[in-house]
């Protein structure tokens with residue numbers, strides 16, 4: 001049964017687009033979910049199929065062959081439909097491409113770079129990654145040790161990154177590196193550059209289908225034409241783009257929470273114990289009522305954030321609130337949902353179990369929820 005959460009975010013075009021996404025999910029996602037988890041990888045054909053359906057690279061401008069659709073509600077439609085199928089790894093892969101990597105390229109790449117890189121984001125031929133985190137520095141990105149040193153027309157890149165989403169498949173990686181006294185800068189490292197290698201596919205407790213990996217840079221000569229934007233502006237670029245990354249994570253969390261609560265409502269209305277539906281036990285009924293209320297309230301706030309993003313007025317603090325709020329709620333929903341499914345909730349063949357393990361990372365990546373509260377408190381109180 002559908003348990004749609006009230007929202008007036010979408011107009012006719014978004015609803016229609018949502019139906020196209022739903023069709024894609026039915027044909028290309030649902031039949032492959034288990035295999036992707038087993039393979040620890042989502043195959044490239046899925047990306048290309050999504051490209052063919054017009055689900056990727058929506059924001060690529062017309063002059064580079066795209067629809068130039070900057071209304072973020074279409075991205076929300078993609079995330080919600082994929083979330084309904086419980087395909088969290090695909091959500092995070094697509095979000096890394098469209099909300100993060102593409103966003104950096106649109107903002108900071110020059111015309112020649114856009115001509116080179118943007119078309120692949122439309123067709124699904126280019127899988128992108130963002131490499132900020134290192135073994136020794138995650139929350140505190142100023143502590144990174146990867147360096148880029150100028151040498152003739154090139155930059156020589158040395159260092160390593162870890163926990164990189166799409167790290168195994170990525171054709172294009174935006175690398176955050178130290179550029180000496182000139183601060184931090186962003187470089188685009190491409191598949192095939194000498195000295196660029198990938199480590200093992202990391203073994204995670206959830207998001208099994210996501211190819212999270214370590215990346216190594218050993219004297220990689222990065223041509224000057226692969227520097228993104230200005231030297232020394234890297235940290236500023238991150239600050240400007242992280243709000244969209246966080247909004248994307250919040251929406252993925254909301255999508256999962258809505259889907260999981262729906263499955264749980266269905267389950268608790270069917271399962272019986274002591275001669276009645278388990279949903280009729282007041283303890284469960286009240287928990288369901290609370291979660292549904294929290295989900296509706298959360299959706300209203302996220303809808304507002306999406307509208308703010310479209311207007312260009314979403315603040316870093318509001319995006320941080322959205323991220324920690326929606327992902328904390330997602331955590332509460334999946335945990336309660338597993339409990340209400342009893343032993344079946346612990347079985348991976350039940351989607352609720354997969355949603356449970358997939359959800360845990362949401363409070364960690366994109367900036368931990370503690371860091372989100374730091375951003376909010378700085379805006380509110382200004383404590384250093």
Ligand SMILES: Cc1cc2nc3c(=O)[nH]c(=O)nc-3n(C[C@H](O)[C@H](O)[C@H](O)COP(=O)(O)OP(=O)(O)OC[C@H]3O[C@@H](n4cnc5c(N)ncnc54)[C@H](O)[C@@H]3O)c2cc1C
Nearest residue numbers: 130131132133137138139163164165364365366367368370
């Ligand atoms: C599956 C997965 C995918 C990821 N994808 C990417 C990716 O694509 N690209 C990328 O660059 N990174 C990625 N990451 C990395 C992720 O963003 C970091 O793991 C995260 O930012 C935390 O950094 P850390 O692991 O170094 O933890 P730490 O920074 O060491 O934090 C450890 C703990 O200390 C807390 N803490 C730290 N500082 C403070 C503070 N000031 N106040 C309060 N608490 C604090 C943290 O909240 C956390 O609980 C991914 C991680 C995973 C697991």
